[in-house]
Each structure stands twice: as C-alpha cells, then as structure tokens.
Amino acid sequence: MNDGDLAQLVGLRHKSFIVRIKQGGELQTHRGIVRFDDIIGKPWGSRVRSHLGNPFYVLQPALGDLLKELPRNTQILYPKDIGFILIQMGIGEGQVVLEAGTGSGSLTSAMAFAVGNSGKVITYEAREEMQKLARKNISRLGLEDRVEFKLRELTAEQGFDEEGVDALFLDLPNPYDYIHHARSALKLGGFFGSILPTANQVSRLLLALRQFDFAFVDVCEVLLRYYKPEPERFRPVDRMVAHTGFLIFARPVLLENTNDSIDDLEEGGEEDIED
Amino acid sequence: MNDGDLAQLVGLRHKSFIVRIKQGGELQTHRGIVRFDDIIGKPWGSRVRSHLGNPFYVLQPALGDLLKELPRNTQILYPKDIGFILIQMGIGEGQVVLEAGTGSGSLTSAMAFAVGNSGKVITYEAREEMQKLARKNISRLGLEDRVEFKLRELTAEQGFDEEGVDALFLDLPNPYDYIHHARSALKLGGFFGSILPTANQVSRLLLALRQFDFAFVDVCEVLLRYYKPEPERFRPVDRMVAHTGFLIFARPVLLENTNDSIDDLEEGGEEDIED
Amino acid sequence: MNDGDLAQLVGLRHKSFIVRIKQGGELQTHRGIVRFDDIIGKPWGSRVRSHLGNPFYVLQPALGDLLKELPRNTQILYPKDIGFILIQMGIGEGQVVLEAGTGSGSLTSAMAFAVGNSGKVITYEAREEMQKLARKNISRLGLEDRVEFKLRELTAEQGFDEEGVDALFLDLPNPYDYIHHARSALKLGGFFGSILPTANQVSRLLLALRQFDFAFVDVCEVLLRYYKPEPERFRPVDRMVAHTGFLIFARPVLLENTNDSIDDLEEGGEEDIED
Amino acid sequence: MNDGDLAQLVGLRHKSFIVRIKQGGELQTHRGIVRFDDIIGKPWGSRVRSHLGNPFYVLQPALGDLLKELPRNTQILYPKDIGFILIQMGIGEGQVVLEAGTGSGSLTSAMAFAVGNSGKVITYEAREEMQKLARKNISRLGLEDRVEFKLRELTAEQGFDEEGVDALFLDLPNPYDYIHHARSALKLGGFFGSILPTANQVSRLLLALRQFDFAFVDVCEVLLRYYKPEPERFRPVDRMVAHTGFLIFARPVLLENTNDSIDDLEEGGEEDIED
Structure with missing residues (x-):
C-alpha cells in the first residue's frame, strides 16, 4: 500500500484499527507500536509486527x-x-x-x-x-x-x-x-x-x-x-x-x-x- | 414516465409487475388490462385503472x-x-x-x-x-x-x-x-x-x-x-x-x-x- | 394399547390424528380406514396399515x-x-x-x-x-x-x-x-x-x-x-x-x-x- | 413466610438471591445485610430493608x-x-x-x-x-x-x-x-x-x-x-x-x-x- 491510503490494521483477537498510512507515522496499541514505514510498499493482506513482536494484518477496509x-x-x-x-x-x-x-x-x-x-x-x-x-x-x-x-x-x-x-x-x-x-x-x-x-x-x-x-x-x-x-x-x-x-x-x-x-x-x- | 422506461405496476393486494413501458403496449392481469398509453406522460407514483376499473400504481422500481x-x-x-x-x-x-x-x-x-x-x-x-x-x-x-x-x-x-x-x-x-x-x-x-x-x-x-x-x-x-x-x-x-x-x-x-x-x-x- | 386409550395415529407426511381407541371403532382418512381392533393389544410405537395398505404409527400422545x-x-x-x-x-x-x-x-x-x-x-x-x-x-x-x-x-x-x-x-x-x-x-x-x-x-x-x-x-x-x-x-x-x-x-x-x-x-x- | 421456606430476595437492579429462611439467619449483600427475622411472618411480596436501608422484595421463587x-x-x-x-x-x-x-x-x-x-x-x-x-x-x-x-x-x-x-x-x-x-x-x-x-x-x-x-x-x-x-x-x-x-x-x-x-x-x- 501507499502513502496516504486508508488501511485497516487487525491484531490479535480481531482488534481492529482504521488508520491513514503516512510516511514516518505510527499506530500505538497496547500490543506495541506499528510503524507505517514497515507497511508502505507491501501488498494488502500482508502481515507486519509491532515493536513488541505482535502480528498485525494490513487490510483494505470495506465500507462495512x-x-x-x-x-x-x-x-x-x-x-x-x-x-x-x-x-x-x-x-x-x-x-x-x-x-x-x-x-x-x-x-x-x-x-x-x-x-x-x-x-x-x-x-x-x-x-x-x-x-x-x-x-x-x-x-x-x-x-x-x-x-x-x-x-x-x-x-x-x-x-x-x-x-x-x-x-x-x-x-x-x-x-x-x-x-x-x-x-x-x-x-x-x-x-x-x-x-x-x-x-x-x-x-x-x-x-x-x-x-x-x-x-x-x-x-x-x-x-x-x-x-x-x-x-x-x-x-x-x-x-x-x-x-x-x-x-x-x-x-x-x-x-x-x-x-x-x-x-x-x-x-x-x-x-x-x-x- | 416515458416510452422505454422500466416500471413497476402495483395492483390490489400488492400484486406487482415489472414491465417495460412501450407505446401501444399493455399488461394483461386477472384484474384487467392496463394500457401503457394511459401511463406515458404521467408522473411516477400515479394511479391508473385497468379496463375493468381496478387501480394500479406506477412506480419507479428500486433494485430490491x-x-x-x-x-x-x-x-x-x-x-x-x-x-x-x-x-x-x-x-x-x-x-x-x-x-x-x-x-x-x-x-x-x-x-x-x-x-x-x-x-x-x-x-x-x-x-x-x-x-x-x-x-x-x-x-x-x-x-x-x-x-x-x-x-x-x-x-x-x-x-x-x-x-x-x-x-x-x-x-x-x-x-x-x-x-x-x-x-x-x-x-x-x-x-x-x-x-x-x-x-x-x-x-x-x-x-x-x-x-x-x-x-x-x-x-x-x-x-x-x-x-x-x-x-x-x-x-x-x-x-x-x-x-x-x-x-x-x-x-x-x-x-x-x-x-x-x-x-x-x-x-x-x-x-x-x-x- | 388398550380399549379406551387416547392415541396419536401418524401417517405418511406426518399427518397426525388424535383418537380414542374403542373396540369396533375406526378412523377414516383419505389414505384409508384404520380399524381400532387392529391396534388393540399392540405395543405403543407399532405400525398398522389402513385398508388401502398405507402405514400408520400408533403413538402415545405427548401434551404438546x-x-x-x-x-x-x-x-x-x-x-x-x-x-x-x-x-x-x-x-x-x-x-x-x-x-x-x-x-x-x-x-x-x-x-x-x-x-x-x-x-x-x-x-x-x-x-x-x-x-x-x-x-x-x-x-x-x-x-x-x-x-x-x-x-x-x-x-x-x-x-x-x-x-x-x-x-x-x-x-x-x-x-x-x-x-x-x-x-x-x-x-x-x-x-x-x-x-x-x-x-x-x-x-x-x-x-x-x-x-x-x-x-x-x-x-x-x-x-x-x-x-x-x-x-x-x-x-x-x-x-x-x-x-x-x-x-x-x-x-x-x-x-x-x-x-x-x-x-x-x-x-x-x-x-x-x-x- | 415461615422459618424453613425457600425465598427469592430481589434488590435494586433486579439483583436476585435464593435463600432458605431460618430464624436468626441473614443474607449478606453489597447493598447491606438482610436479617431473616425481619422477614419471618410477613406475607410473600413484602418489602424489607437491609441494614443500609436498601429495599429487598421477598418473593416465592418460581421453578424458572x-x-x-x-x-x-x-x-x-x-x-x-x-x-x-x-x-x-x-x-x-x-x-x-x-x-x-x-x-x-x-x-x-x-x-x-x-x-x-x-x-x-x-x-x-x-x-x-x-x-x-x-x-x-x-x-x-x-x-x-x-x-x-x-x-x-x-x-x-x-x-x-x-x-x-x-x-x-x-x-x-x-x-x-x-x-x-x-x-x-x-x-x-x-x-x-x-x-x-x-x-x-x-x-x-x-x-x-x-x-x-x-x-x-x-x-x-x-x-x-x-x-x-x-x-x-x-x-x-x-x-x-x-x-x-x-x-x-x-x-x-x-x-x-x-x-x-x-x-x-x-x-x-x-x-x-x-x-
């Protein structure tokens, strides 16, 4: 995905976050920080890890x-x-x-x-x-x-x-x-x-x-x-x-x-x- | 509505028909014949009558x-x-x-x-x-x-x-x-x-x-x-x-x-x- | 079952009848006549046949x-x-x-x-x-x-x-x-x-x-x-x-x-x- | 109700307790203590109060x-x-x-x-x-x-x-x-x-x-x-x-x-x- 995309990050137990991906940006969760630079350039559906090692999927959000x-x-x-x-x-x-x-x-x-x-x-x-x-x-x-x-x-x-x-x-x-x-x-x-x-x-x-x-x-x-x-x-x-x-x-x-x-x-x- | 429109005709007891309105056309129902020439030029939501006098509403059909x-x-x-x-x-x-x-x-x-x-x-x-x-x-x-x-x-x-x-x-x-x-x-x-x-x-x-x-x-x-x-x-x-x-x-x-x-x-x- | 019992007769397609079993009595259905004398003395859950040969189960009816x-x-x-x-x-x-x-x-x-x-x-x-x-x-x-x-x-x-x-x-x-x-x-x-x-x-x-x-x-x-x-x-x-x-x-x-x-x-x- | 009865005590917000009523007995709740001696002799459906003043109804419990x-x-x-x-x-x-x-x-x-x-x-x-x-x-x-x-x-x-x-x-x-x-x-x-x-x-x-x-x-x-x-x-x-x-x-x-x-x-x- 690219700089500026709206993305859904889904972590353990289906905990879900909708974020705008920006260079240098990050999402803070109680399962660790996800850095957007780790996401940019990867395909939708990829898995990244927070700084604590917890997995997050990056999905294109549906309207629902x-x-x-x-x-x-x-x-x-x-x-x-x-x-x-x-x-x-x-x-x-x-x-x-x-x-x-x-x-x-x-x-x-x-x-x-x-x-x-x-x-x-x-x-x-x-x-x-x-x-x-x-x-x-x-x-x-x-x-x-x-x-x-x-x-x-x-x-x-x-x-x-x-x-x-x-x-x-x-x-x-x-x-x-x-x-x-x-x-x-x-x-x-x-x-x-x-x-x-x-x-x-x-x-x-x-x-x-x-x-x-x-x-x-x-x-x-x-x-x-x-x-x-x-x-x-x-x-x-x-x-x-x-x-x-x-x-x-x-x-x-x-x-x-x-x-x-x-x-x-x-x-x-x-x-x-x-x- | 106009010649060529797709219309929903709804009669008594919500009996419903989807038809293409054409000049000279008609819909035959067991409550009588509805002539499309009676419909053309009227606004959506109008009521027309079959040749037996039964009322039919002409509605623009929704996708559903x-x-x-x-x-x-x-x-x-x-x-x-x-x-x-x-x-x-x-x-x-x-x-x-x-x-x-x-x-x-x-x-x-x-x-x-x-x-x-x-x-x-x-x-x-x-x-x-x-x-x-x-x-x-x-x-x-x-x-x-x-x-x-x-x-x-x-x-x-x-x-x-x-x-x-x-x-x-x-x-x-x-x-x-x-x-x-x-x-x-x-x-x-x-x-x-x-x-x-x-x-x-x-x-x-x-x-x-x-x-x-x-x-x-x-x-x-x-x-x-x-x-x-x-x-x-x-x-x-x-x-x-x-x-x-x-x-x-x-x-x-x-x-x-x-x-x-x-x-x-x-x-x-x-x-x-x-x- | 015995003379005088209330019984449920269940035929094809789960068509069900509640009847009082009496000697000499019968149930008329469109799948034939069931004679109660064929039922008396048999255990609950038995299957009998109407005079047309169609099967009927004889069950003790539940309250429902x-x-x-x-x-x-x-x-x-x-x-x-x-x-x-x-x-x-x-x-x-x-x-x-x-x-x-x-x-x-x-x-x-x-x-x-x-x-x-x-x-x-x-x-x-x-x-x-x-x-x-x-x-x-x-x-x-x-x-x-x-x-x-x-x-x-x-x-x-x-x-x-x-x-x-x-x-x-x-x-x-x-x-x-x-x-x-x-x-x-x-x-x-x-x-x-x-x-x-x-x-x-x-x-x-x-x-x-x-x-x-x-x-x-x-x-x-x-x-x-x-x-x-x-x-x-x-x-x-x-x-x-x-x-x-x-x-x-x-x-x-x-x-x-x-x-x-x-x-x-x-x-x-x-x-x-x-x- | 009487000594020995099984009773349902219902407090605020429908918080419910099933208890056996005994002389000298009591029920401890976070809304206060209900003394069974306050209950004995009263009709079913009565209201009593805990030592903190909170109301409790005393009901005969249904099977449900x-x-x-x-x-x-x-x-x-x-x-x-x-x-x-x-x-x-x-x-x-x-x-x-x-x-x-x-x-x-x-x-x-x-x-x-x-x-x-x-x-x-x-x-x-x-x-x-x-x-x-x-x-x-x-x-x-x-x-x-x-x-x-x-x-x-x-x-x-x-x-x-x-x-x-x-x-x-x-x-x-x-x-x-x-x-x-x-x-x-x-x-x-x-x-x-x-x-x-x-x-x-x-x-x-x-x-x-x-x-x-x-x-x-x-x-x-x-x-x-x-x-x-x-x-x-x-x-x-x-x-x-x-x-x-x-x-x-x-x-x-x-x-x-x-x-x-x-x-x-x-x-x-x-x-x-x-x-």
Whole structure:
C-alpha cells in the first residue's frame, strides 16, 4: 500500500484499527507500536509486527468496516441495516438523496458511497458539533465532494430546501412531525425511509404516513446472527445484537380521491411479504 | 414516465409487475388490462385503472423490487442477503468483481448496479440456458455494459482467467472445491464471499478456507422480520422466511510461516463480534 | 394399547390424528380406514396399515401433541409459549390457578396437566359455546376433575370470585381492564401472566400493571426455529412461525410508600436479562 | 413466610438471591445485610430493608427462578429450553424418566418437579463431584424423594439398568454413542430428547437415530427475546442470548421391514411443521 491510503490494521483477537498510512507515522496499541514505514510498499493482506513482536494484518477496509469504526457521538446505524436500506430504497449511481439528521455520518457515508461521483447526498443537522464530526468522518473516506451539509433544524413550518429528490431518509426521533416536508421534497413515487427504536414511535409514524398519502408501507427488522467459524464445531455464537431499530419504508403516491383509498392496497401487505 | 422506461405496476393486494413501458403496449392481469398509453406522460407514483376499473400504481422500481421480480430458473438471492453482501464485501464504484455461478443473475445485477459505469462484473456459468436467462435479465436492467459473461465450468484444474480482482463471490453448491482458484484470482487482502444452505457445506468450506490461508472468516445469517404496518395494531407478521443461506466471508492474507498461525487471529472472532 | 386409550395415529407426511381407541371403532382418512381392533393389544410405537395398505404409527400422545390437535374455535396457544408460561409462572403440583378466558381450553389443559391431582384450575369464559368446546376438550384428556368452569364475563365492576390464588393468567384482548381484579384474586407475590398479539396492547397492559403495584415485569417472545433432520444436509427449515404473541409476566407486591417507587427496581430489568 | 421456606430476595437492579429462611439467619449483600427475622411472618411480596436501608422484595421463587439461580459447575439448561422439553416430551405426573448426565441438576430438578410425587427421575452421572452438587441442589428444592442418583458412566457396552421408561434425555457431548442403550431403556413409542451445541454433533446424532429405528425426529431451537417493559418506549432489549443448543426429539418405533422405510414418514417433516 501507499502513502496516504486508508488501511485497516487487525491484531490479535480481531482488534481492529482504521488508520491513514503516512510516511514516518505510527499506530500505538497496547500490543506495541506499528510503524507505517514497515507497511508502505507491501501488498494488502500482508502481515507486519509491532515493536513488541505482535502480528498485525494490513487490510483494505470495506465500507462495512469503515462504518463500524467511525468515530461517533451518537448511536450509529449498523451495516446490517444500512445494506438493506440501500437496496430497498434503490440508492445507486447518480441519485440525489436527502437525509436528516446527519448524526455521526454513517448512513451519509454509505449513501455517498452508493450514489457515486455523479450523485449527491444533502444532509441536514441541527447540532454544529455533530455536523463537524460527520464532516471529518466523510472527508476521511474521501467522499466529501458528494455530500452537501446543511446546518439547520427542521421545524413544523420550515422543511427541506429541495424538491424532487429520489430518496429521503429521516434518522430523527420524531420523523412523524416532518412527513409533510418529506412529501414536498420527494418526487412522486420516490423512496422514503426511517429507522426508529420503539414500537410507539413506529405507530405514530404510520399514522403520519397514512395522513400524507404515502403507500406501500413496509416495516421490518434486520437481524444478524453470527456463527463460530469452526469446521468441527459449527454453531451460532452465544450472544447477539437483538435490536437496533425498526426500519420503515414508504412511497408518496397520487390518490385520485379519498373514497378509493390507500387501504385497499394496504390490506394485501402481509400476503405480499409471504410470497 | 416515458416510452422505454422500466416500471413497476402495483395492483390490489400488492400484486406487482415489472414491465417495460412501450407505446401501444399493455399488461394483461386477472384484474384487467392496463394500457401503457394511459401511463406515458404521467408522473411516477400515479394511479391508473385497468379496463375493468381496478387501480394500479406506477412506480419507479428500486433494485430490491427488480431483484424480487427477476425471471428465474433457480433459487435467487434475497435482497436481505444481497444488501449485506455488498456492504460487507465493500462492493462499490470502479471495482472489478468475479462471480461463479451466474444463475439467474440476481447477485450479478446487484453487483453490476453497485460497481457503477467504471466497474465490471465477470461472471462464470456452466449451463448455457441459465446464462441466456441471466443475460436477458441484466440487459433488461440496462446493466449489460458492466457485465462480462463466461460460459464455462470451473474444474479442479481450471479456475478463473482473471487475477487481482477486488472481490469474488462463489454461489455454487461446492465452493470448497475451488478455493485454490479463488485464492489465485483475488488480490491479496481482497474480499471472498459465498452463500450455502446447509451447515455441512459450511463446515467443508471453513476447512478449505483455512487450508488456503484465508483469514478473518465470518459466518452469519441475515434474518428479516416484517411487521404489519397498522398504527393501532402494530405487531410482527405471522410467518416469515426462516432461512435462505449461511453467508461466509473471508480475506486472503500472507502468512509468514505456519507456526505463527492464523488460528491466533481466529480465536478472537466471537469477542470481536460481540463488541 | 388398550380399549379406551387416547392415541396419536401418524401417517405418511406426518399427518397426525388424535383418537380414542374403542373396540369396533375406526378412523377414516383419505389414505384409508384404520380399524381400532387392529391396534388393540399392540405395543405403543407399532405400525398398522389402513385398508388401502398405507402405514400408520400408533403413538402415545405427548401434551404438546394433544394441544396442537385440540379442536378449536379460536386461536390457541402454541406449545412453545405454554411450556415457557408454565416454567416462568412456576405452575406445579398442588397449585390453584385462575384463568380468563377459557377459549378452546389449550392453556387450561396444560395448566390442569401441570397442577396434578391435588391442584386446581378455575377458568372463566363468557361465551357458552366456547366453554362447551373447552369442556369437551378437557374431558377428552381426562383432566376434568382438576378444572372448575365458570360461565361469566369479567366487567369493570365484577371480577373473580376467588382470592389468594397462586397464579393467574389473562388470555383476553383487554387484560388492562381487569388488572385491579387480578390484584384482588392473586396472593401477594403470586404470578400474573398474559399473552397479547400487538405492541399497542402490551403498552396499555404495562401502564395498568404499574398503576396497580405489580413489579418484576417481564415482556418476552418465544421463537421456535425448526431444522430439517437431515444428517448430511442439516439446515433450518425455509419458513417459520414469526409471531404468536408477546408474553407478559408480573408479580403483585407491597409498596410501603409511593415515593420509594417500583421504578427503582424496574430500571435494572435489562441488565438482569443480560447476565 | 415461615422459618424453613425457600425465598427469592430481589434488590435494586433486579439483583436476585435464593435463600432458605431460618430464624436468626441473614443474607449478606453489597447493598447491606438482610436479617431473616425481619422477614419471618410477613406475607410473600413484602418489602424489607437491609441494614443500609436498601429495599429487598421477598418473593416465592418460581421453578424458572430456582433453575436460573442454581449453583453450578457446568453450563445448565435455560428455562426457555426446559419448558419446551417438558411439553414436547410429555413429562407429567406419575412418569418414570431417565437422564444422563446429571450435571448440576437443572433439568433433573425440572423433571422431578413435573413428575410429581408419584413419578420418578433416574439420573446417571460419571463425576462424583458433579453428582454431589446436583444432590445438594435437588435437596434444596425438596425434590430428593423423586430422584434416584446413579454414579456411573455409560460405555459402549454398558447402558442403563432400566427398561420401559416413559422418557429419556441425554445431556451428554456424545449422545450418538449411546442410542442403542436409549433404545433398550425406552418403552416403544416413548420420548427421546437431547440438546447439543454444534451442528456437527446434531448430524452425528441424526445418523445414530436413523440407524436404531427412531422416527418422528424433530430438531429445533428455542429463542427468547426480551422487551423493555416501558409503556411509552416499548422495544426489544439491545442484546440477547443467541444460542444455547439445538434440541433433538425422537420416538423409538417398530419397523415391519426395512424396505418400507422410516424415510417415507420423515419426508413430510417440514411440511408438517409449516402447517
């Protein structure tokens, strides 16, 4: 790898560090100091040793790894949720995506990664410190050209500056208060998403989505179960993350009249899932 | 939408159809015929009616929707698995990715979507009929320029033509027979992935990965639990997909010598997952 | 087995029938008629054949099998939930247990089974037809001496006739309306349980339990995942029951004063679960 | 409660202790000393205070609580698994049940609880220290009259002394080595059960069960998901136990001939589960 690369150093017991490799630089760990000059010029996947002789692998980090190691002030989204959000909302090359709030920037990063050089993520955050951290995190991943940061809160009166965006994600505790704004900012048939920890919040969001003519509402949870990678003793690990949040997806549609309501479509929801 | 667009028509009970909109074309359903001329020129998210008066929404399909509706001869990967695979293997703009076998092309499509215009997916398939179907599926999504199809089986002796690829996915019943080929084709520190339905297959694959110096092995399952989107009666749906496959991820690394083995790194696996 | 025994006949594809074996009797199935005279005198676990030559095994039914085959008018509790309820509420020999409503009698049967000859289950049901079915089901299992049936609804004013019972289970859609009655009927420190399908109902019940000084509240779900019993192809089955209900357990306690509240105890709930 | 009662004392943050209440006795905790003379004569569900003023509730322990608090040298079975085992194997009043090995006696206790005064549990253990602990645990619960302890290991040649038992549970790492003994000890059509942590062990057990004419084989896992009992913020807890073991159940049956094989019955397994 080369001077300036972002690298993942993985030591004993899978202890992992994301670092920018610089000439003369080093990583201090409680298993010893790793000198970057020992790394530069070697291929990815090589093993180096700390000054105490402990081995470290040098890997090119995947998006999932980068997101897990992101410096944060807040709860961040897990890769298991992010992967499903990107697929479900069709986030891809060239799209324009809105987000509020930015938080530590984990979903922002993943969306910026997915929209490519020709796409754009516009992200709102009310807290200056938080935005600063997210900016730093996203710059570190080299994705800052794809992200537009806005420092401002949403209020009942003031929503997004944008219109006609492809997708919009609300990572806020009270998304139900801004659904009319989401409706205005999204193009018709666009993709709305949100994540919420409690059932009570989901109920409130479902009411708001119904009120503002969103249809094709899906609510789901992604559960990730790891296994011990032992060929002769293959089994699930003992403990797992049981809950990060409920994911909610919906699409703004045009209703011709209110009698011929969305509920006709909604009623089939479960059956659809089952097939 | 316009002549030539790929659209998702969703009728009562969430019955969904992916169609290419063409002037003069139509979709025949048991709820009546939808004429495409009624659709052309309307915004996404509009509602049209079949000749029997049944409502259909016209939506821009997300990748997840496209993959679910893909014509298929084989079991295809689910969006829940695909989303996690893309994140975990860091599949993104500009990468070169290898796959075997192509199958109906669902993962091929998703990977082609993720690598963007500057990336490439090279996919091997032994059955001509299957490759033909996959070609058709991928062309339909407009992703054919990013995919190179190879019609050939892997054997113990003959592996991939490529070297130094960023990521490689084996969607075959016996990936353990080709791990030496995977090792040769991947760049050091690249991303290996596979999916297998049974525990016995996973055990065999884990042995092969160990034999050919792959480290950082993760085995996991992604479970997706849907909820009824009823604000006053919020609850999980009654039944769910319980198993699609075990996902296996690993990275080819350089070992200096065999005494100082990979197992030192592996032992920490579970702890790492837990934190 | 003998004349008068309750037996489980299991035919091809695990199709199962619970029958009372009587001389001269028979079971008609679409795989032929099984004559009970062919069964009487044979050991449990034997195989007999229908008049069409199809094999049937004759097994002594376990409680779980009996409950699954219970004739029913309503949703019944699943063995996975019943087993956990009995353990969690300490239902055992010699106890006095209250239940409302009886429904088809599945939990009633299980509780009657568990309290033994010296215990008693008193069960309330408002619908005469339902009680009649439950009576028949419980008599069929030979447990009628342990069960007292009451035909009456609970109202805001009129609760249970009993006091000081060991355990009390509410299998009603609105248990939150009767928590003051549950408090009066249970002995201090006794076991309260309920099952509810929706998160909204659970929230209402939690409020009511708090209001009437119940502590040590646990809410959980029991998920049962089956595997294909194939030694060479061991894997989870494709689909599973995703939700039957949320189980809620609590204990009525004595609070000395309201300032020194139950909440001090509650806050540790999750940690306790984690250890 | 009275002198001699077994009580559960629950302090702040749900810290729980199972103790035998004796005149003049006390419990020392890091939240202060609880004097049993303060407890004797009070009703269950009362609150007492330690000498430091910290509150403790005094509850009658349920079987689930007793099992969780059992002093142990080994991994013990969880209540979630025990409850399902008892239901699935039909363990109830008056039955004779075999077990190997005893371990710390948690399943032994639960089975002794379920068979009542007229039933019996016979349990084999090879390690003297372990049996001693189990004896102590079972005596503490007052269930010693229902349990017969045998200090002896099973070998390929020497199996159980008993015949015709109703149910038999193997809680051993290598149950597949003793299936012929299990077959001899169980009555025809009786209930066989086992629990194993790894998929590899399950595969071996499935082979052995097939070899010795066991049918109606079920393999499953019980997952328990707790929720935060907060009415306004109802949601799953963050982390959960992901795996304790795979449960395996089977019944010894009589096969008339080998051509007309068990497999005909087995093939329907999944479908049966699904319906």
